[in-house]
Amino acid sequence: MKRIVAVGACYLDTILTVDYYPREDEKLRASNIVRRRGGNCPNTLEVLQQLVERNNTLSLCLSLCTVLPSRPSSGAQLIKSSFGPMVDLTHCIYRDEFTEPASCYIIKSCSTDSRTIVNYSELPEMTVEEFKVIAGKLDRETSWYHFEGRIIDVTLECMHHLRHNFPIVKISVEVEKPGRAGLQELAAEADVVFYSKSWAEASGYQTSEECLQEQALSTPKASLLCCTWGDGGASALEVGSMTYRHSPAYITNDFQVVDTIGAGDTFIAGMLYGLICREDDWTLSRKLEFANELAGRKVGRAGFSELGSDMQRML
Numbered sequence: 308m309k310r311i312v313a314v315g316a317c318y319l320d321t322i323l324t325v326d327y328y329p330r331e332d333e334k335l336r337a338s339n340i341v342r343r344r345g346g347n348c349p350n351t352l353e354v355l356q357q358l359v360e361r362n363n364t365l366s367l368c369l370s371l372c373t374v375l376p377s378r379p380s381s382g383a384q385l386i387k388s389s390f391g392p393m394v395d396l397t398h399c400i401y402r403d404e405f406t407e408p409a410s411c412y413i414i415k416s417c418s419t420d421s422r423t424i425v426n427y428s429e430l431p432e433m434t435v436e437e438f439k440v441i442a443g444k445l446d447r448e449t450s451w452y453h454f455e456g457r458i459i460d461v462t463l464e465c466m467h468h469l470r471h472n473f474p475i476v477k478i479s480v481e482v483e484k485p486g487r488a489g490l491q492e493l494a495a496e497a498d499v500v501f502y503s504k505s506w507a508e509a510s511g512y513q514t515s516e517e518c519l520q521e522q523a524l525s526t527p528k529a530s531l532l533c534c535t536w537g538d539g540g541a542s543a544l545e546v547g548s549m550t551y552r553h554s555p556a557y558i559t560n561d562f563q564v565v566d567t568i569g570a571g572d573t574f575i576a577g578m579l580y581g582l583i584c585r586e587d588d589w590t591l592s593r594k595l596e597f598a599n600e601l602a603g604r605k606v607g608r609a610g611f612s613e614l615g616s617d618m619q620r621m622l
Contacts, residue, residue, distance in 0.1 A: 309368070310368040311452075312451070313349075313369075313371055313453045314438070314453065314462075315348030316373060317374075317408065318345040318411035319410055320410075321413065322339075326416075328416040328418075328421070329414075338417075343610065344390075345411050345569070346409075347483070350573070350611065351572045352576075354576035354611055356391050356394055356615075358577075358584075358615050358622060361619050369394045370395040371390075371394060371398070371399060372438070373399050374432060376401070376430065382407055398441050402430050405429060408428075409426065409430055410427045411424060413425075420564060422567065432458050433458070438465045438468070442465075442468065450476060451579070452469060452476055452478050454480045454481070454497075455481050455483075456483055456484065456493050459488065463489070466480075466496045478497045478498050479501065480494060481575065482500055482502045483502075485510075497526070497528065499530065499582065501578070502533065503535060515540075519533075519542055526546065530545065531543060531546065531582070533574075539556065540554050540599060541599045542554070542595075543595045554595045557599055559607075564607070569605060570605055574601065577597050578595070578598040597621055600621070604618070
């Protein structure tokens with residue numbers, strides 16, 4: 308039995324779809340509203356669960372490490388019910404004095420296919436000491452920790468703790484938000500790094516290949532670097548051999564962009580599936596193609612439902 312632990316924020320999302328992004332002080336009617344559980348790591352685990360469920364030969368335990376309000380609160384219960392039985396929430400941190408989960412308000416503009424996100428949370432963030440206790444309780448079969456690139460000082464110390472006390476585990480990290488100081492330091496401590504197009508462009512890179520080739524010089528512990536590029540597809544670089552692979556965006560004849568929220572999280576789920584579950588029998592190209600198609604199929608639907616069944620033939 309292998310275990311992957313995903314460490315990151317968990318939100319309750321409210322998604323409003325509008326014809327165009329409103330000007331300041333403008334009143335605008337939304338055409339649709341959706342409320343669902345969100346957060347980068349929870350999204351990744353939701354998709355991973357579907358993939359593992361569709362492959363009866365696999366034994367992979369999925370655990371979420373996040374901060375939640377009190378266990379009896381309606382918010383915590385809603386989040387719990389949003390996952391299937393495969394996602395283990397016993398290693399979450401529950402703040403008994405709070406009843407509201409972190410919230411995320413997303414405005415989707417149909418005219419530009421863009422999204423504007425506002426987050427709010429009163430929950431105190433996870434501390435390094437809390438993480439150390441959780442890591443100590445997890446079984447020795449834990450093989451992978453995946454971190455969302457946030458609360459940089461805490462995340463970096465958590466990665467250092469794993470390196471010192473659990474040297475055989477693999478560590479991956481997401482480098483997503485442009486302008487967030489310290490993400491480069493997190494990347495330097497990881498075995499696998501996932502870069503977003505927005506971060507790469509804000510850092511001055513014109514292509515995913517340029518980003519990966521340059522970042523390979525500053526990620527001494529990494530074996531693999533990945534970068535998503537929207538409709539430009541996705542790329543991966545094996546650092547040791549400097550082997551570069553690119554996969555074009557997955558588009559069918561009748562393809563329509565429906566919902567891009569969580570596409571990057573879905574790509575990460577696909578790559579983690581390939582790296583952990585098909586480590587020996589899939590080439591890098593196949594892992595990349597699988598993750599890229601998975602993310603493309605997600606963009607063509609609202610939410611994440613039925614992604615596992617759609618990818619059944621490739622599992």
